[in-house]
Amino acid sequence: MSVAFSGKSGEVEGDGWNLMATDKCYDYGWRSKRSACLIGAAVVCLGLLLLTVILVANNTSAINQWDTKYENLISELTKGRDNLRDERDQLMIQSSNLTKEMEILQSQYSAVVASRDKLQEELNKLKVNGTGLACRKGWIQFNNKCYFVSAHGVTKNWQNSRKDCQERGADLVIITTKAELDFVKRSYGVTWIGLSRSGDGTWKWVDGTNLVGAGFWQDGEPNNVDGDEDCVEVSRSAAAWNDVPCSRQFSWVCEE
Incomplete structure (x- = not known):
């Protein structure tokens, strides 16, 4: 909002309205005119001050709301980070356990393969006969x-x-x-x-x-x-x- 004072007419103008018209100031005489003009100016100042307070209050409220939202966001991100760390630690433990189980299974698998190979070797030595019995060479x-x-x-x-x-x-x-x-x-x-x-x-x-x-x-x-x-x-x-x-x-x- 803009406020202007007219030098010729003695009017205080602001966005198309007169704060105090000159003819009204003269209606009460010199002292009355001065008092009326001072009151008008005071009203204008109070209005401007009130407007400023409202704007500052609104800005302060918006800043406070932003700070609250920002703090909440930081808190949520921190919790999310901690949860991810916990999940990572659990996955590392599970990975270690799976590695140990895999080593045990590999050992068991190797033993089974060795047993299978031995049985296959014995089977290859069997002669084709009615009993399936195979005797070693010289027996x-x-x-x-x-x-x-x-x-x-x-x-x-x-x-x-x-x-x-x-x-x-x-x-x-x-x-x-x-x-x-x-x-x-x-x-x-x-x-x-x-x-x-x-x-x-x-x-x-x-x-x-x-x-x-x-x-x-x-x-x-x-x-x-x-x-x-x-x-x-x-x-x-x-x-x-x-x-x-x-x-x-x-x-x-x-x-x-």
């Missing part, structure tokens, strides 16, 4: 079992014969059927088998089990004639068992 298959017969001309005592079998991953043969007895005795005139007398006088197989039943002894055997006949051999001619000293030198048969 003989008979009734779903694999046997190793010592070389011709090579003999050992009972303990060393068993040691040879164990070094091959097997043990001296355990005979449980007549068919198996006939198979073993046809290789050599005399053959060691995996039966011996224990310290308490009982006959035991190399797997630790006791001899069950009458067995396949020759007539009159076992007789322990020499007092140290603690090991058993199979005679081709008799097709039966005989107890003899373990120090004797015979061929042998291993069984897997």
Whole structure:
């Protein structure tokens, strides 16, 4: 709003209206005119002052509102930042746990792969036959079992014969059927088998089990004639068992 004073007329003008007309000031005389003009000016000043106060108050309120909004925004951003930090920390913990689980699973997977490869290797060694049984090279298959017969001309005592079998991953043969007895005795005139007398006088197989039943002894055997006949051999001619000293030198048969 603009305010102007006219020098000629003695009027105070502002945007198209007169604050105090000259003729009104003269209507009351000189003193009255001066008083009236002063009052008008005072009113104008008060109006301007009031307008200024209103404008300042409005500006102060707007600034305060902006400060409040700004503070609220900062508070929200700070909370959002803190929440993101918490989520980041949780994700880092989860990532670490997942890494450990992955390492365990990788180890288990490697073990499974190794086991699979071993089984595949064994499967590749299997011969195509009715039983699916495969015997190693140099071994003989008979009734779903694999046997190793010592070389011709090579003999050992009972303990060393068993040691040879164990070094091959097997043990001296355990005979449980007549068919198996006939198979073993046809290789050599005399053959060691995996039966011996224990310290308490009982006959035991190399797997630790006791001899069950009458067995396949020759007539009159076992007789322990020499007092140290603690090991058993199979005679081709008799097709039966005989107890003899373990120090004797015979061929042998291993069984897997």
